[in-house]
Amino acid sequence: xxxxxxxxxxxxxxxxxxxxxxxxxxxxxxxxxxxxxxxxxxxxxxxxxxxxxxxxxxxxxxxxxxxxxxxxxxxxxxxxxxxxxxxxxxxxxxxxxxxxxxxxxxxxxxxxxxxxxxxxxxxxxxxxxxxxxxxxxxxxxxxxxxxxxxxxxxxxxxxxxxxxxxxxxxxxxxxxxxxxxxxxxxxxxxxxxxxxxxxxxxxxxxxxxxxxxxxxxxxxxxxxxxxxxxxxxxxxxxxxxxxxxxxxxxxxxxxxxxxxxxxxxxxxxxxxxxxxxxxxxxxxxxxxxxxxxxxxxxxxxxxx
Ligand code: PMP
Numbered sequence: 001x002x003x004x005x006x007x008x009x010x011x012x013x014x015x016x017x018x019x020x021x022x023x024x025x026x027x028x029x030x031x032x033x034x035x036x037x038x039x040x041x042x043x044x045x046x047x048x049x050x051x052x053x054x055x056x057x058x059x060x061x062x063x064x065x066x067x068x069x070x071x072x073x074x075x076x077x078x079x080x081x082x083x084x085x086x087x088x089x090x091x092x093x094x095x096x097x098x099x100x101x102x103x104x105x106x107x108x109x110x111x112x113x114x115x116x117x118x119x120x121x122x123x124x125x126x127x128x129x130x131x132x133x134x135x136x137x138x139x140x141x142x143x144x145x146x147x148x149x150x151x152x153x154x155x156x157x158x159x160x161x162x163x164x165x166x167x168x169x170x171x172x173x174x175x176x177x178x179x180x181x182x183x184x185x186x187x188x189x190x191x192x193x194x195x196x197x198x199x200x201x202x203x204x205x206x207x208x209x210x211x212x213x214x215x216x217x218x219x220x221x222x223x224x225x226x227x228x229x230x231x232x233x234x235x236x237x238x239x240x241x242x243x244x245x246x247x248x249x250x251x252x253x254x255x256x257x258x259x260x261x262x263x264x265x266x267x268x269x270x271x272x273x274x275x276x277x278x279x280x281x282x283x284x285x286x287x288x289x290x291x292x293x294x295x296x297x298x299x300x301x302x303x304x
Contacts, residue, residue, distance in 0.1 A: 001122060004088040008080045008119040013087050019118065026101035026113045031160020033100030034062035037255045040085055040092050040121070040304065043292030047091045048301035050255075050290050051218050053078055058218070059097055062156035069115055070099045077119070082304045084121045094124035094256065100159065127194075127256035128178055133283070136263030136275050137178035137252075139192070141241060142168040146182040146190035146213045154190075154213045169193040179252065181244070181265065184213040189239040195257045196220035199239055200249035200278045209236040219253040219286070222300065226285045232278060249276035251283075258290075259283040 007019035027033040038055045040047055056077045063070045072080075081095050098120075101113040126133050147154055147164045154161075168180035172193070181197060184190040189208055191197050196217040199206045205227055210216050228234040244250065248271045250262040259282045261275035275283075289297045 001124070004090065004093075004120070004122045006084070006087045008084050010117055011080075013083075019120070021116070022103055024103060024106060026103070026105055026110055027159060029106065030101075030108070030110075031158065031163065032066070032068070032110055032113075033098055033159035034059060034066060034068055035096065035098040035157055035159055038081065038095040038097070039255050039258075039290070040090065040095060041290045041292075041301075042092045043290075043301060045292050045303065047085060047304040048292060049081060049085075049095065049304065050302075051222070051300050052081060052302040054218055055255075056081070056097065058157065059099065062153075062158060063099055065153045065156040066158050068099060068101065070117055071115065072117055077117070078302070080119050081121075082302075084119050085304050088121055090121055090123065092123070093121050095119065095121045098159070124256070126258070126260075127254070128252070128260045132178060132260050133258070136261035136270070136273075136279075138176075138264040138267075139179045139181050139252075139262050140172050140175065140177040140266055141244075142171060142180040142182045142193075144168045144171065144180075144182065146184045148185045149213060150185075155210060155216055157215065165193040179262075183241065187241070188212055189241065189244060190214055192252045192254070192257075195252035195254035195260070197239075197262075198223065198251050198253065198282075199243060199247045200276060201243070201247055203233065203278075205232050205234045205278060206237045206239060206243075207234075208239050212238060217254055219255055219258065222289070223253050223259065223282050223286060226289065226297065227278070227282060230281065230285065232281075247271065249279045251275075251279045253282075259286050 006013040099117040102116040105113040172180035
């Protein structure tokens with residue numbers, strides 16, 4: 001990863017190399033943290049952050065869901081994200097807020113552990129590669145199932161739950177694929193290791209509902225809105241592995257991945273094995289919106 005100069009740590013800008021924590025940090029042992037991934041873009045009107053307040057609200061939601069008390073209100077963290085971009089002289093990039101249990105407890109009852117919040121930002125290009133954005137990626141169904149709501153909170157971004165995503169992603173890459181698609185405990189399609197999934201079939205755009213164990217991605221919500229506004233029939237639907245093999249088009253969405261086409265699933269070409277028209281439309285509209293080229297979606301951009 002590309003480093004930058006400063007990391008915000010509980011109100012202070014700390015030089016990148018000095019932004020460290022103790023080895024007995026609770027979150028290092030048990031994954032007791034929550035985080036966000038946010039992108040800032042160069043727009044027609046200067047640098048802006050895509051859905052910044054919504055991301056920080058989700059950070060607060062994740063913290064509440066896992067019982068972690070963030071001492072900073074949403075507005076303070078929104079302002080801090082902008083400050084981090086400014087002090088690092090970043091006119092675009094990826095922003096990573098993280099709140100975690102720090103020192104004061106080491107057992108499983110974290111009641112006395114202090115909460116620490118940090119915000120880092122750095123330059124980060126296409127998560128699944130420029131080739132992936134252009135030509136589409138190859139995915140496989142993971143042998144690992146997506147975390148289940150009977151034991152975790154899939155709609156929250158808790159750090160510990162990402163061991164599940166890491167196993168899926170590593171398996172996919174080690175076996176020669178770009179990304180994993182995870183089924184839920186019922187065997188239905190849930191999402192990618194860090195992205196939501198969309199399928200186009202007979203002109204309809206389908207994506208699994210929250211009850212399929214997904215993280216309700218902000219890119220997912222944005223793409224659903226903008227394609228519905230463009231007249232596409234967009235629906236939430238339970239999707240099976242078999243449906244994927246018959247899809248006309250398929251793509252992933254996420255802050256890091258943006259809109260990435262899928263050209264192959266389990267060694268079977270998706271449609272004609274190249275990005276289709278609905279996928280291209282989603283990429284095109286999303287790209288225009290984040291760069292401020294479509295005034296009707298300007299409220300999603302928060303100027304720095
Ligand atoms: N699913 C998972 C598991 C994720 O980690 C992410 C990335 N935050 C997404 C989906 C996509 O969410 P968003 O569009 O809000 O980045």
